[in-house]
Amino acid sequence: xxxxxxxxxxxxxxxxxxxxxxxxxxxxxxxxxxxxxxxxxxxxxxxxxxxxxxxxxxxxxxxxxxxxxxxxxxxxxxxxxxxxxxxxxxxxxxxxxxxxxxxxxxxxxxxxxxxxxxxxxxxxxxxxxxxxxxxxxxxxxxxxxxxxxxxxxxxxxxxxxxxxxxxxxxxxxxxxxxxxxxxxxxxxxxxxxxxxxxxxxxxxxxxxxxxxxxxxxxxxxxxxxxxxxxxxxxxxxxxxxxxxxxxxxxxxxxxxxxxxxxxxxxxxxxxxxxx
Ligand SMILES: C[S@@+](CC[C@H](N)C(=O)[O-])C[C@H]1O[C@@H](n2cnc3c(N)ncnc32)[C@H](O)[C@@H]1O
Numbered sequence: 001x002x003x004x005x006x007x008x009x010x011x012x013x014x015x016x017x018x019x020x021x022x023x024x025x026x027x028x029x030x031x032x033x034x035x036x037x038x039x040x041x042x043x044x045x046x047x048x049x050x051x052x053x054x055x056x057x058x059x060x061x062x063x064x065x066x067x068x069x070x071x072x073x074x075x076x077x078x079x080x081x082x083x084x085x086x087x088x089x090x091x092x093x094x095x096x097x098x099x100x101x102x103x104x105x106x107x108x109x110x111x112x113x114x115x116x117x118x119x120x121x122x123x124x125x126x127x128x129x130x131x132x133x134x135x136x137x138x139x140x141x142x143x144x145x146x147x148x149x150x151x152x153x154x155x156x157x158x159x160x161x162x163x164x165x166x167x168x169x170x171x172x173x174x175x176x177x178x179x180x181x182x183x184x185x186x187x188x189x190x191x192x193x194x195x196x197x198x199x200x201x202x203x204x205x206x207x208x209x210x211x212x213x214x215x216x217x218x219x220x221x222x223x224x225x226x227x228x229x230x231x232x233x234x235x236x237x238x239x240x241x242x243x244x245x246x247x248x249x250x251x252x253x254x255x256x257x258x259x260x261x262x263x264x265x266x267x268x269x270x271x272x273x274x275x
Contacts, residue, residue, distance in 0.1 A: 004163040006044040006121075007054025011061030011095035013222050013261045014234040016036040016068060019101060019193045020081040020253065021218070021236055022159060026105060027080070028221060028243055029157055035109040038102060038157045039150075041142025043114035045124035050093060063222075068260050075256045077249060098159060099125060103132045110134055115142035143172045155185040164193055168220060170203065177210050180239070190237040197225045197232060197268070207237070208275050215239045217275045218250050221268040222261055232265075237275075245271060 009015065027110045029036055048055055055061060065085075071078055088096045088104050096104075106112060112135040116122040122139040129135055138145060146158060155258075160176070162169040173190060194200045204217065221233035238246070254270035 004165040005054055007048050007052060009060050010048035010055055012064040014231065016040065016064045017220050017234055017257060018161065019098065020077050022098060022189060023081050023084055023101060024077045025241060026102060029187060029197060032186045034104065036059045036155065036157050037097055037111050039146060040098055040159045041115050041146055042161045043099045043116045043125055044097045045121045046097045046128040048095045061095060069223060073256060075253060077253045078256060087224045098161065099129060103129055103135055106134060108134055113138060115140060117141050153185060158186055158188045160188065161188045171182040177212060180212055187241055192235050193219065194219065194233040195231060215275050216247065217273055218248055218254055219271045220254055220257055224264050224267055
């Protein structure tokens with residue numbers, strides 16, 4: 001049994017990056033589609049209380065959401081994210097996970113599918129999101145769900161956000177990308193951790209070799225390579241989103257977030273590029 005619990009990490013720099021981009025892309029998609037079929041393959045429990053044995057343990061949120069909560073700059077993506085999560089967590093006593101964020105910004109005509117493998121987290125998400133009527137919680141493997149259950153030729157918006165507790169998760173990402181023609185009508189957002197810069201270079205090189213059209217990569221390094229503990233940063237793969245302004249918006253976002261979140265002055269610069 002794996003021990004990953006997102007509560008230990010909720011609101012950290014990686015959640016901040018992922019949720020800002022998720023909200024941005026979902027809102028873009030709302031302009032194009034009257035009814036979105038959304039799948040979160042690794043949903044977690046949807047809501048994380050600041051006062052809890054999980055979030056209190058390492059207080060990772062102090063290096064994430066707490067560093068930008070009082071942001072007064074003019075980046076639209078950051079401001080929209082902050083406005084969205086403040087509306088959801090009115091008393092600011094919890095950090096919302098991706099399912100709660102999307103449930104709040106979706107239209108009633110959108111259909112939201114949340115896959116969570118672990119029964120405790122599945123029971124928690126059922127409880128935490130019980131007021132929403134356009135959602136379906138699924139207690140099963142999210143990779144399996146997208147592989148087996150998607151209807152051919154239908155378009156989906158898919159968030160793939162594994163814990164990468166086991167290396168196998170990276171291979172499952174390769175597997176999805178090797179079959180990318182299956183998702184040609186879908187929009188995909190994949191999150192991944194930068195655990196070591198050397199291994200990450202190899203990962204990116206393997207992705208490049210797949211020659212996928214229309215795949216944007218954003219990477220946000222937070223720590224130098226000499227830091228011994230924890231993630232060095234994180235990255236996103238953004239597939240099949242065609243709006244021209246995305247690259248420009250992500251470039252200004254990554255620059256701003258890097259200034260706000262980096263933990264040393266000599267951290268590598270962020271990257272935004274087509275792979
Ligand atoms: C990084 S967390 C998800 C965070 C969430 N997407 C968010 O942004 O708030 C990953 C979650 O996936 C769950 N999980 C692990 N393996 C899974 C699998 N194969 N299918 C579905 N869920 C899985 C874990 O229990 C954990 O709750």
